[in-house]
Amino acid sequence: MARAEITALLNPRLAVRKRIGTVAYVIFIAAILIGLAGLASLLLRVLWQGAPWLSLHFLTDYPSRFAEQAGMKSAIFGTVWIMGLTGLFTVPVGVGAAVYLEEYAPKNWFTRIVEVNISNLAGVPSIVYGLLGLAVFVQILALGRTVVAGALTMSLLVMPIVIIASREAIRAVPSTYREASYGLGATKFQTVKDVVLPHALPGIMTGTILAMSRAIGEAAPMIAISALVFLTFIPTDPLDEFTVMPVQIYNWVRDPRPEFHGLAAAGIIVLLAVLLSMNAVAIYIRNRTQKRSEE
Amino acid sequence: MQLSRNRKRGALQGRIVHWLFFACAAMSVITTFGIVASLLRESLGFFGEIPVWEFLFGTTWSPILKDAEGNRHYGVLPLVSGTLLVASIAAAVAVPAGLAIAIYLSEYAPDKVRRLIKPILEVLAGIPTVVYGYFALTFVTPLLRSIPIQVFREDLIVYNALSAGLVMGLMIIPMVSSLSEDAMVAVPRSLRHAAYALGGTRLEVSLRIVVPAAFSGIVASFILAFSRAIGETMLVTIAAGATPRLTFNPIESIQTMTAFIVQLAHGETPHGSLEYNTIFAVGLLLFAFTLGMNVLGHFLVRRFREEY
Amino acid sequence: MTTTEATATDTTLSVTGLDMYYGSFRALRDINLEVTRNSVTALIGPSGSGKSTLLRCFNRMNDLIPGARVEGQVLFNGEDIYHPSIDPTEIRLRVGMVFQKPNPFPKSIYDNVAFGLRINGFRGNMDEAVERSLRRAALWDEVKDRLKASGLTLSGGQQQRLCIARAVAVQPDVILMDEPASALDPISTLAIEDLMRELSRDYTIVVVTHNMQQAARVSDWTAFMTMGEDRAGYLVEVGDTHQIFTNPRDERTEGYITGRFG
Ligand SMILES: Nc1ncnc2c1ncn2[C@@H]1O[C@H](COP(=O)(O)OP(=O)(O)OP(=O)(O)O)[C@@H](O)[C@H]1O
Ligand SMILES: [Mg+2]
Numbered sequence: 050m051a052r053a054e055i056t057a058l059l060n061p062r063l064a065v066r067k068r069i070g071t072v073a074y075v076i077f078i079a080a081i082l083i084g085l086a087g088l089a090s091l092l093l094r095v096l097w098q099g100a101p102w103l104s105l106h107f108l109t110d111y112p113s114r115f116a117e118q119a120g121m122k123s124a125i126f127g128t129v130w131i132m133g134l135t136g137l138f139t140v141p142v143g144v145g146a147a148v149y150l151e152e153y154a155p156k157n158w159f160t161r162i163v164e165v166n167i168s169n170l171a172g173v174p175s176i177v178y179g180l181l182g183l184a185v186f187v188q189i190l191a192l193g194r195t196v197v198a199g200a201l202t203m204s205l206l207v208m209p210i211v212i213i214a215s216r217e218a219i220r221a222v223p224s225t226y227r228e229a230s231y232g233l234g235a236t237k238f239q240t241v242k243d244v245v246l247p248h249a250l251p252g253i254m255t256g257t258i259l260a261m262s263r264a265i266g267e268a269a270p271m272i273a274i275s276a277l278v279f280l281t282f283i284p285t286d287p288l289d290e291f292t293v294m295p296v297q298i299y300n301w302v303r304d305p306r307p308e309f310h311g312l313a314a315a316g317i318i319v320l321l322a323v324l325l326s327m328n329a330v331a332i333y334i335r336n337r338t339q340k341r342s343e344e
Numbered sequence: 345m346q347l348s349r350n351r352k353r354g355a356l357q358g359r360i361v362h363w364l365f366f367a368c369a370a371m372s373v374i375t376t377f378g379i380v381a382s383l384l385r386e387s388l389g390f391f392g393e394i395p396v397w398e399f400l401f402g403t404t405w406s407p408i409l410k411d412a413e414g415n416r417h418y419g420v421l422p423l424v425s426g427t428l429l430v431a432s433i434a435a436a437v438a439v440p441a442g443l444a445i446a447i448y449l450s451e452y453a454p455d456k457v458r459r460l461i462k463p464i465l466e467v468l469a470g471i472p473t474v475v476y477g478y479f480a481l482t483f484v485t486p487l488l489r490s491i492p493i494q495v496f497r498e499d500l501i502v503y504n505a506l507s508a509g510l511v512m513g514l515m516i517i518p519m520v521s522s523l524s525e526d527a528m529v530a531v532p533r534s535l536r537h538a539a540y541a542l543g544g545t546r547l548e549v550s551l552r553i554v555v556p557a558a559f560s561g562i563v564a565s566f567i568l569a570f571s572r573a574i575g576e577t578m579l580v581t582i583a584a585g586a587t588p589r590l591t592f593n594p595i596e597s598i599q600t601m602t603a604f605i606v607q608l609a610h611g612e613t614p615h616g617s618l619e620y621n622t623i624f625a626v627g628l629l630l631f632a633f634t635l636g637m638n639v640l641g642h643f644l645v646r647r648f649r650e651e652y
Numbered sequence: 653m654t655t656t657e658a659t660a661t662d663t664t665l666s667v668t669g670l671d672m673y674y675g676s677f678r679a680l681r682d683i684n685l686e687v688t689r690n691s692v693t694a695l696i697g698p699s700g701s702g703k704s705t706l707l708r709c710f711n712r713m714n715d716l717i718p719g720a721r722v723e724g725q726v727l728f729n730g731e732d733i734y735h736p737s738i739d740p741t742e743i744r745l746r747v748g749m750v751f752q753k754p755n756p757f758p759k760s761i762y763d764n765v766a767f768g769l770r771i772n773g774f775r776g777n778m779d780e781a782v783e784r785s786l787r788r789a790a791l792w793d794e795v796k797d798r799l800k801a802s803g804l805t806l807s808g809g810q811q812q813r814l815c816i817a818r819a820v821a822v823q824p825d826v827i828l829m830d831e832p833a834s835a836l837d838p839i840s841t842l843a844i845e846d847l848m849r850e851l852s853r854d855y856t857i858v859v860v861t862h863n864m865q866q867a868a869r870v871s872d873w874t875a876f877m878t879m880g881e882d883r884a885g886y887l888v889e890v891g892d893t894h895q896i897f898t899n900p901r902d903e904r905t906e907g908y909i910t911g912r913f914g
Pocket of ligand 2: 703704705830
């Protein structure tokens with residue numbers, strides 16, 4: 050068959066294909082706009098309904114049956130407690146696990162299991178961690194519905210995030226640094242402690258903040274462990290009962306009275322403000338280290 | 345002499361440190377073991393009284409309230425259908441939107457635009473789920489009810505699967521879009537060039553070359569997002585209702601597996617009671633569902649990585 | 653109009669005063685070149701002299717690079733391919749390309765060849781068209797029993813011939829080849845060279861190569877490029893391949909060729 054005959058059988062319809070391309074482009078942009086519009090309306094909704102309820106006493110008062118007098122003091126203190134202890138439990142273990150996997154682990158089936166296991170743990174629904182905490186910490190270890198039980202549960206929940214982020218940070222430390230350290234006669238532990246971890250620190254910190262911002266918004270597992278009633282005291286030791294901000298917000302949302310929805314929105318503003326500042330810190334750390342490594 | 349003693353001490357220290365780090369890593373395996381063991385242990389109490397088949401295939405779920413004859417029912421299907429209903433609505437939103445966004449970001453967007461849009465979308469993934477619950481209940485449901493069609497204006501009740509599902513879709517968009525985008529970005533540039541050189545338009549190159557080449561990664565993003573939707577708790581607890589019902593009608597109130605667990609997990613349920621064990625049985629089922637999907641998802645991601 | 657028709661008979665591509673920029677960096681300076689129909693033209697020159705860049709100017713692949721822009725004129729069968737009314741997609745359909753590294757799609761052998769025909773609305777017999785293209789690329793006998801197998805299961809040399817079959821399928825006028833054999837073993841390289849000779853009866857071929865023997869063996873015309881102080885590539889000399897290799901007019905050409913041969 051001659052080439053002209055074949056070319057004649059082609060029907061490229063460029064104009065049509067171009068028009069389809071344009072339509073598709075519009076659809077792609079629309080999808081992005083849907084996402085952005087959803088985010089914008091969520092934030093505006095929260096601000097619009099919550100702003101009138103924000104005041105200083107909202108932060109310093111206990112919850113109350115009367116919307117005008119209600120505040121989230123106990124929730125804020127509970128969150129601070131939980132975050133503090135969670136950080137304390139998670140960071141050493143999480144970083145330790147990352148160090149093991151990156152620096153020590155032999156390439157064998159056990160390591161492989163640990164790795165697969167960590168990525169699967171990251172996908173376990175948070176309420177299941179709540180059940181774990183309920184069964185193990187609250188019941189078997191008889192810690193009761195206390196701050197420490199909550200923090201332990203939360204630690205297990207965010208552990209995979211810390212491990213994964215720390216591993217990436219450790220992996221990013223150039224191997225020449227390690228070789229230089231060994232060359233000076235340092236032991237493996239000294240190399241890890243004095244060379245690898247300091248260089249991986251910014252990445253580890255960013256990952257930890259990420260994990261904490263996940264933890265601070267988690268309500269489901271805390272409902273299984275915190276006191277659901279309106280608490281009118283703040284925890285003073287790890288074996289006290291507690292409530293946290295998202296659980297307090299949940300309590301207000303499920304109240305049918307519209308005033309309480311206003312309180313919920315105000316609580317959300319506080320929660321989002323905390324999250325925003327945590328992320329700002331994370332971004333700051335990341336940018337600073339990026340700049341440093343570019344120099 | 346001195347030197348060798350030091351070295352010995354160093355070796356001992358090294359071993360201790362090694363084992364400490366190992367213990368940290370082993371924690372994750374212990375956690376998994378703890379999850380499985382505690383779910384199984386408490387479920388065993390449940391399955392001691394309720395046959396497994398009745399649980400898995402029963403069509404009525406009322407473990408707390410007795411019916412007219414004074415019986416309780418432990419058929420989990422209504423919770424499963426509620427869960428799947430909400431997750432499917434979410435997927436119906438997030439799969440097309442997330443894929444479209446991924447194609448745009450990977451194939452169309454100039455670098456500057458991509459760097460602007462990606463972090464904004466990630467914000468969606470970082471917002472706590474109670475906030476989405478609040479949004480679905482106090483904004484989306486009233487919004488739907490203001491649509492002047494009878495189904496929405498009159499039949500849609502305050503707690504419904506539809507608004508929970510729509511908002512959940514919004515929530516998991518970034519999961520679909522960023523995982524799919526990762527898969528598409530990993531497709532070698534040379535394949536795109538070959539397709540352009542054959543006279544392909546940008547859309548054809550995207551849909552006929554890049555998307556098929558990234559297919560397993562894209563499917564993995566769908567599966568992982570769906571699994572996330574199934575495990576999502578607060579949003580559905582707040583907005584989808586507490587009425588276990590075997591239905592696929594989105595305007596009805598339903599209950600998901602997770603919402604049921606929340607309903608009974610707090611305080612008042614006495615330890616060791618059948619109600620208490622019930623939440624673990626449901627938790628076990630939920631865990632099995634999500635684990636299965638996650639394993640499949642990660643398998644696909646890995647297989648995809650090996651292709652290039 | 654008459655001049656266009658006159659050139660259309662023996663010149664497929666005609667480049668005048670072509671400058672090409674990547675952002676603010678000028679990669680090509682004042683290129684003037686005529687590519688003769690149904691022949692092989694080899695582009696040779698040191699690394700970074702802009703051979704690939706020039707090749708990509710012929711089918712507007714540079715349009716895909718952000719910040720890339722072209723000044724001057726490229727006429728394809730007398731038509732200015734950078735004219736605002738011209739769709740680059742249309743140019744690429746008629747000016748095909750084969751790349752340095754074989755890059756079959758992760759699809760079946762059949763679908764690889766059929767791809768260009770499908771997107772361009774081919775209405776003829778697809779099976780025949782695929783077979784014809786595979787035969788042209790001297791691959792048919794090796795793959796006729798496994799057309800459904802993935803193109804990635806072929807050897808490197810076979811993959812490159814598949815890419816040639818894929819490019820030939822839509823019957824372009826020109827086939828651009830950027831170091832098509834540099835990633836292949838000597839035997840596969842010879843097969844590709846034979847193929848180029850054979851294809852040049854019906855197609856205009858422009859090939860970039862670092863291999864002087866190859867240029868001498870396969871090409872009818874040779875263009876030598878190099879670059880200036882500012883790293884902008886330019887054309888030093890174009891001519892009959894025999895003349896370029898035996899009796900170059902420019903000493904830079906001679907230096908390059910003898911250096912590369914030796
Ligand atoms: N996408 C691009 N963006 C910016 N500059 C580019 C790009 N591609 C090539 N260049 C620059 O243009 C110049 C010519 O590059 P080109 O790849 O055309 O050279 P070449 O002659 O094909 O070299 P080689 O023989 O190594 O393939 C080089 O200085 C190169 O750095
Ligand atoms: Mg080149």
